[in-house]
Amino acid sequence: MSNKHFAPVNSAPVATKNVANGGWPALWQPLNPPMRQWAGKRVWLVGASSGIGEATASALHAQGAVVMVSARKREALQDFVVRHPGSIALPLDVSDASAVQALTASVLAQGPLDCVVYCAGHYNAMRAFSMDVADMERHLSVNYTGALHVLAAVIPALRAQGHGHISLVGSVAGYRGLPNSLAYGPTKAALVNLAETLYLDLRNQGLGVSLISPGFVQTPLTANNAFDMPALLTPAQAAQAMLQGWARGQFDIHFPKRFTVWIQLLRLLPDRLFFALVRRATL
Ligand SMILES: NC(=O)c1ccc[n+]([C@@H]2O[C@H](COP(=O)([O-])OP(=O)(O)OC[C@H]3O[C@@H](n4cnc5c(N)ncnc54)[C@H](OP(=O)(O)O)[C@@H]3O)[C@@H](O)[C@H]2O)c1
Numbered sequence: 001m002s003n004k005h006f007a008p009v010n011s012a013p014v015a016t017k018n019v020a021n022g023g024w025p026a027l028w029q030p031l032n033p034p035m036r037q038w039a040g041k042r043v044w045l046v047g048a049s050s051g052i053g054e055a056t057a058s059a060l061h062a063q064g065a066v067v068m069v070s071a072r073k074r075e076a077l078q079d080f081v082v083r084h085p086g087s088i089a090l091p092l093d094v095s096d097a098s099a100v101q102a103l104t105a106s107v108l109a110q111g112p113l114d115c116v117v118y119c120a121g122h123y124n125a126m127r128a129f130s131m132d133v134a135d136m137e138r139h140l141s142v143n144y145t146g147a148l149h150v151l152a153a154v155i156p157a158l159r160a161q162g163h164g165h166i167s168l169v170g171s172v173a174g175y176r177g178l179p180n181s182l183a184y185g186p187t188k189a190a191l192v193n194l195a196e197t198l199y200l201d202l203r204n205q206g207l208g209v210s211l212i213s214p215g216f217v218q219t220p221l222t223a224n225n226a227f228d229m230p231a232l233l234t235p236a237q238a239a240q241a242m243l244q245g246w247a248r249g250q251f252d253i254h255f256p257k258r259f260t261v262w263i264q265l266l267r268l269l270p271d272r273l274f275f276a277l278v279r280r281a282t283l
Contacts, residue, residue, distance in 0.1 A: 030249025031199070032208035035115065035165060039064030042113055046094060046150055047120030049076035051219030052169065055235035056117065056242055061087055063243070068107060070094075071120065094120050094146025104153035112161050116154050117212075118147045119169045123221050125180035136183040143187035147194070158207050165208035165246075168195045172213050172254065172263040176274065179282045199251060210245065213254035214238055215263070231259035 049071030077089035158164035174188025195211035216229035245253025254260040
């Protein structure tokens, strides 16, 4: 089989490449350039009218970043700008590819983009015996295709700049199949794979790529969950965990660890054991 799809891309010198040990990154090196100094950095958060996106925009603003917030709810974005002077509201529906392109061009016309965070999300619990294809397609459109629209618009500019960071907000629900996750889980699994592939393609080009994998966070998205959510965080706590992950240069920024390490372990289990454990825990 040809290995042309895995051939290294011709690119600029690699910050993480260690020629002395044959190109393997040292174990102690962070996977991404750590992001600790946010003062003056231009950050675009897509899906920031509420919840994790809004709290992260607020935390970054407190660190001195120039935050640009996008989502469909204009009033919520305007309200954010009033509470966070110097920030910029950029209303956007991520399902509109040409609107994403146009808005990205105007963002880039104002200056370089240091970080793009894709937080837009849609979630409804769904099981195999109540399948709603239209709603599944909406999950796909907001959670995945919208991210593709943003990536297609920003990657050429970030490559031309030679620096910048892309974060995709996935979910631990993307690690493996889970009950109620028929519509949501597959879109988040796609983001996990997408983030890994982006990392392989873009890290050597001087860009950072990270995957954000929250456990449960109290937001409008989870407000209708009819079960007790373990290790539930506030959006502000989620935002602090993200800042910590960026500061450490992590690739998969998952939190809270007291919950997500167990979900990480589920990834390693053989199918028979995985299915039995999840059935016992949830049915
Ligand atoms: N909460 C959790 O427990 C949890 C756990 C794991 C992962 N996540 C992920 O975290 C991210 C943020 O979710 P959240 O929990 O903070 O929920 P949220 O408060 O409902 O945030 C979702 C954001 O997505 C935006 N959005 C939805 N459709 C959009 C569209 N077509 N175009 C542009 N923006 C759109 C919403 O704004 P508008 O409605 O104004 O457009 C809102 O700002 C999502 O990707 C979610 O899957 C959440």
